[in-house]
Amino acid sequence: MATALDRLYAWAPWLYRYAMSRGWIAEHKWIDIGAERFDDYLADSHPDRAWFVNWCAAQRPCTVLEIGAGAMHEIKQLRALGHLASDIRYTVMDIAPQLLAEGRKHLPDVTFVKGSINRIPLPDDAFDLVCCRAVLEHQPGYRRPIEEMLRVSRRYVVVNLFRWAMDRDVIARGKYYSNAYHIEPLLAFAGSVSGRVLPILIPRGNEPGLNRYEDPTIRRNGDHLVLVMAKRPDDSLDGALQWLERLGIRHMANPDHQVLAGGTAHAARQAEELAT
Incomplete structure (x- = not known):
């Protein structure tokens, strides 16, 4: 109804x-x-959601841990494709008892676990893919969460950050979707603890009003920064790029980090060109 x-x-x-x-x-x-x-x-x-669902489905059979699943959109899409429980075993971890209770009621083919991203109560190398969306930017720091996600992952970690903080190392958090992490030290740390890291900047799709701003700093607040990490250097990230192209999603991505980590002014120009 x-x-x-x-x-x-x-x-x-x-x-x-x-x-x-x-x-x-x-x-x-x-x-x-x-x-x-x-x-x-x-x-x-959020075109990055379609990218994640398709790339995740391409990894099957696999096990997935999502930390802080929120509206569970990706889970329901994978279920609609017929992958959940058959060739993708999905686990959700969250700190909110109400969300876990609702999840167990509505999604019986998903495993729900209570826990914090800073101390994941799960064993090493337990999942093929570990992901979080709009979670890392609300933590007191990103080092421990990234290390924990890599610990419980066998192959890949995907971190999706709302908004793009580039101009200062620390900004006021303010609204719920603020991101205080500067891209360059974040990328440097991710690269130091993982086998490979691929930064992807994906513009928001139909979010209202962003293009009315002349200031590119405001316009790029509508972007998503996605970090795709491979735990081992020999795990390929080519599939992540291929699905962006296959779905026709506008993006900035460079396996060598030259696009996003090439300097604040350069990256800001790239973001401005992409937003127009």
Whole structure:
């Protein structure tokens, strides 16, 4: 049965997206269980989600740990493709008891575990792929979480960061989606503890109003920074790039880090060109 949010999306998608961007349902992450159009909004506004689902499916059979799954969009997409429980075993870890309880109720083919990204209560090398989305930027630091994710991963770690902090090492966190981590030291650390790291900058899709700003610093706040890490140097990251191309997702990615870590001014120009 269509909910009020479904009807709003069908009648005025722009108004629906505006409501989401204003955080009207920020405290009700599980509202999408009964609102099918919320998944459409996430897919439209976040092309990196489609990239992750397809690249993840290409790894099957595999085991996946997602830390802080939130709206569970990717899980439901993998289930719709027929992969969950058959050739992808999915585990979600979160610190929120309510989210874990709702998850167990609605997604019986997913394993739910309570735990913190700073001290993951799972054994070494337990999963083929470990990922988190909009989690790392809310931690007091990124070193321990990245080390923990690599510890429990056998092959890959994917870290998705909202917003792109480049101009200062530390910025005021302010809104929920702020990211205080400067790209260059973050990349340097990720490269020092993993076998390989691929930085990818993916623009948001239909997020309202970003292009009305002339200031590229504001416009690039709509981007997602995705770090794809291979635990071993011989694990290829070519598939991650291939799926970006196959899906036609605009991006900046360079296996040698030259695009994103080539200096603040250079990277800012690249981001400005991509946003226009």
